[in-house]
Amino acid sequence: MTTVLQVNNLQVTYYTDSGRARALDGVNLTLNSGEKLGLVGESGSGKSTMALAMMRMIKLPGRIEGGQVIVDGNDLMALSEEEMLNARLSEITYIPQGAMNSLNPVMRIGAQMVDAIKAHDSKSSKSAIEERCMEALESVDLGRNVFRMFAHELSGGMKQRVCIAIGILLKPSVIIADEPTSALDVVTQRQVMETIDRVQKDIGCAVILIGHDMGLMCQFVDKVAVMYAGRLAEVSTVRQMFSDPKHPYAQALISSLPSLENKGVFHGIPGLAPSLLRLPSGCTFHPRCPHVMEVCKTTVPALRTVPGGAQVACHLYPEKA
Amino acid sequence: MAFARLLIRRLLFLLVVIWAASTITFFVPRLSPRNPVRERFAALARSGGFSPTDLEKIIAAYNTKFGFDKPLWRQYTDYVGSLARLDLGLSANQYPKTVIQLIQESLPWTITLLLTTTILSFIIGNLLGAVAAWPRAPNWLRSIATPFMLLQGVPPIILAVLLLFFLGFKLKLAPLGGAYSIGVIPHFSATFVWDLFKHQILPALSLIFGSVGGWVLSMRGMGVTIQGEDYVIFAEHKGLHGFTIFRDYFLRNALLPQVTGLALALGSVITSGILVEGVFGLPGLGSVLGAAIQSNDFLVIYGIVLFITVSVATMMVIVELLYPLLDPRIRV
Numbered sequence: 274m275t276t277v278l279q280v281n282n283l284q285v286t287y288y289t290d291s292g293r294a295r296a297l298d299g300v301n302l303t304l305n306s307g308e309k310l311g312l313v314g315e316s317g318s319g320k321s322t323m324a325l326a327m328m329r330m331i332k333l334p335g336r337i338e339g340g341q342v343i344v345d346g347n348d349l350m351a352l353s354e355e356e357m358l359n360a361r362l363s364e365i366t367y368i369p370q371g372a373m374n375s376l377n378p379v380m381r382i383g384a385q386m387v388d389a390i391k392a393h394d395s396k397s398s399k400s401a402i403e404e405r406c407m408e409a410l411e412s413v414d415l416g417r418n419v420f421r422m423f424a425h426e427l428s429g430g431m432k433q434r435v436c437i438a439i440g441i442l443l444k445p446s447v448i449i450a451d452e453p454t455s456a457l458d459v460v461t462q463r464q465v466m467e468t469i470d471r472v473q474k475d476i477g478c479a480v481i482l483i484g485h486d487m488g489l490m491c492q493f494v495d496k497v498a499v500m501y502a503g504r505l506a507e508v509s510t511v512r513q514m515f516s517d518p519k520h521p522y523a524q525a526l527i528s529s530l531p532s533l534e535n536k537g538v539f540h541g542i543p544g545l546a547p548s549l550l551r552l553p554s555g556c557t558f559h560p561r562c563p564h565v566m567e568v569c570k571t572t573v574p575a576l577r578t579v580p581g582g583a584q585v586a587c588h589l590y591p592e593k594a
Numbered sequence: 595m596a597f598a599r600l601l602i603r604r605l606l607f608l609l610v611v612i613w614a615a616s617t618i619t620f621f622v623p624r625l626s627p628r629n630p631v632r633e634r635f636a637a638l639a640r641s642g643g644f645s646p647t648d649l650e651k652i653i654a655a656y657n658t659k660f661g662f663d664k665p666l667w668r669q670y671t672d673y674v675g676s677l678a679r680l681d682l683g684l685s686a687n688q689y690p691k692t693v694i695q696l697i698q699e700s701l702p703w704t705i706t707l708l709l710t711t712t713i714l715s716f717i718i719g720n721l722l723g724a725v726a727a728w729p730r731a732p733n734w735l736r737s738i739a740t741p742f743m744l745l746q747g748v749p750p751i752i753l754a755v756l757l758l759f760f761l762g763f764k765l766k767l768a769p770l771g772g773a774y775s776i777g778v779i780p781h782f783s784a785t786f787v788w789d790l791f792k793h794q795i796l797p798a799l800s801l802i803f804g805s806v807g808g809w810v811l812s813m814r815g816m817g818v819t820i821q822g823e824d825y826v827i828f829a830e831h832k833g834l835h836g837f838t839i840f841r842d843y844f845l846r847n848a849l850l851p852q853v854t855g856l857a858l859a860l861g862s863v864i865t866s867g868i869l870v871e872g873v874f875g876l877p878g879l880g881s882v883l884g885a886a887i888q889s890n891d892f893l894v895i896y897g898i899v900l901f902i903t904v905s906v907a908t909m910m911v912i913v914e915l916l917y918p919l920l921d922p923r924i925r926v
């Protein structure tokens with residue numbers, strides 16, 4: 274197992290009119306080749322921010338304050354602008370939230386694939402490039418005729434597939450898909466997930482799937498990362514996460530999932546998500562945590578591996594000996 | 595076949611526009627009690643030449659010739675009938691010239707000036723507006739648009755007077771008026787073309803400065819929306835170069851509504867064009883129309899207004915029919 278992605282202490286701040294919002298506060302993450310990670314957390318917890326920061330696509334008023342994103346041994350944060358342009362799509366790919374509108378309405382699908390390849394590869398012949406595009410379309414179960422079509426001629430699921438096809442054109446090492454299924458019906462959701470699953474196996478990349486639907490996502494990923502207020506609360510395997518979540522916030526999330534036993538009873542999480550402008554001191558979850566201790570209010574718990582192998586950021590757990 | 599249906603519908607629409615415009619332009623000047631034939635000969639008579647009785651006879655003869663003695667409804671049906679034969683009648687004031695002749699003589703001036711300035715203004719304004727809305731353009735480039743936006747709303751005729759005074763009169767950078775220098779006989783040579791060009795500079799600048807700001811503003815507004823669209827952001831994620839994204843993803847989409855605006859602008863620019871032609875004494879359609887209005891020369895007024903209305907309606911239909919080439923979503 275080789276490490277393809279290593280995120281170290283990634284920090285993003287949005288400088289808004291009402292103050293500084295620390296949207297990403299020292300995130301650490303490691304992914305091996307072929308690994309699939311699900312990133313979950315409530316709205317506003319910083320999932321998209323993390324993905325955009327990894328692409329170096331945070332826009333004003335946001336700023337990447339520090340950290341490293343190492344893909345295949347190269348720190349993206351250290352690249353020049355020009356090198357970063359080249360790394361996008363060829364090293365790391367982002368399939369955006371809202372893929373419904375991610376295709377240019379006035380350009381043919383083919384042209385939007387060809388320009389992506391041309392931006393990274395000026396040597397290949399026109400026919401070779403077109404052939405690559407056709408193959409990419411076929412690998413996501415679309416016909417070759419889609420190459421000549423416009424976005425408005427495609428269904429939502431087909432557009433999402435086109436975005437995936439574009440994402441894998443240059444066989445990147447890491448694919449990030451931000452809520453790839455949020456606007457799709459249940460049947461199409463499954464098909465799109467299966468497509469992502471298959472192309473991942475084809476090109477052997479690591480995948481980060483961002484989503485709200487834990488149930489759907491966990492059928493396709495190996496690991497789950499739970500994000501809370503710009504920090505990772507817990508990263509563990511799907512099995513561990515569902516059978517034995519460690520972090521109190523992860524426990525609350527899991528028990529709020531509908532199941533046969535708790536049918537009809539809704540276990541919400543008491544309290545409100547914190548404002549990023551005035552984050553609680555220490556563990557940001559402490560005002561809502563049923564197990565809060567004195568130390569939680571003052572000291573930020575670091576993400577560390579606990580007995581059993583999960584990574585948890587909580588003072589309840591001693592470090593693995 | 596949907597296209598054929600659309601074409602037929604649009605052609606019918608054009609016919610209705612022509613009918614409505616001709617009817618309105620026929621009746622409105624008749625609301626005034628003035629008679630152009632009488633005015634013309636009364637002026638001649640005042641400068642001496644014939645007796646009042648001769649004058650009445652001559653007027654009666656010309657009234658018959660132009661059909662002004664018939665009942666109004668008869669004049670109207672005659673008028674519509676001749677329109678159908680593409681005959682716009684005779685000028686009462688510049689007899690024996692026909693209205694069509696007057697239009698033919700003056701139209702090239704107007705078309706050259708208005709078409710060139712409108713297209714230049716469209717290109718300049720939209721590029722400046724697009725750049726002003728493009729966050730990654732250098733600041734100095736984005737700020738070029740600002741003075742033009744301030745000019746927006748100043749009528750071209752005011753600009754014409756200001757330019758005439760400062761650039762023409764004070765600084766003597768350009769001729770003060772006319773189509774070419776006095777005493778020059780029109781001929782085909784480089785010096786004459788240059789002379790023509792110099793005389794068009796100030797009128798052209800007035801029209802361009804008067805309209806660029808509008809394009810800048812609407813394009814910037816459009817561009818601010820488009821630059822945040824998902825497809826522009828995805829294009830960045832693809833690692834495309836900034837200029838490719840600007841041209842293929844941003845500009846092409848932001849331009850779509852502007853093209854519709856262009857058809858409308860070609861219509862409304864005629865009004866300012868007429869006024870500006872007047873200020874600079876250019877022999878265009880505007881000057882002919884101005885003279886016709888002053889002498890209440892019905893048929894010339896009808897002819898020109900009708901001509902303008904039909905041209906504008908035709909251009910709008912053409913743009914509508916061409917629009918699907920730009921926007922695949924409304925291809926039929």
Ligand SMILES: Nc1ncnc2c1ncn2[C@@H]1O[C@H](COP(=O)(O)OP(=O)(O)OP(=O)(O)O)[C@@H](O)[C@H]1O
Nearest residue numbers: 287289296315316317318319320321322323334549
């Ligand atoms: N452009 C911006 N300007 C100011 N604040 C921003 C901006 N973008 C995001 N934020 C803030 O950063 C935080 C994280 O936002 P982000 O979009 O990463 O959340 P998310 O986890 O992806 O949520 P969702 O599930 O709704 O997509 C939010 O609190 C948001 O208010």
Ligand code: SF4
Nearest residue numbers: 556559562569587588
């Ligand atoms: S660190 Fe303390 S407050 Fe935070 S989750 Fe653990 S127990 Fe709760």
Ligand SMILES: [Mg+2]
Nearest residue numbers: 320321322370
């Ligand atoms: Mg998001």
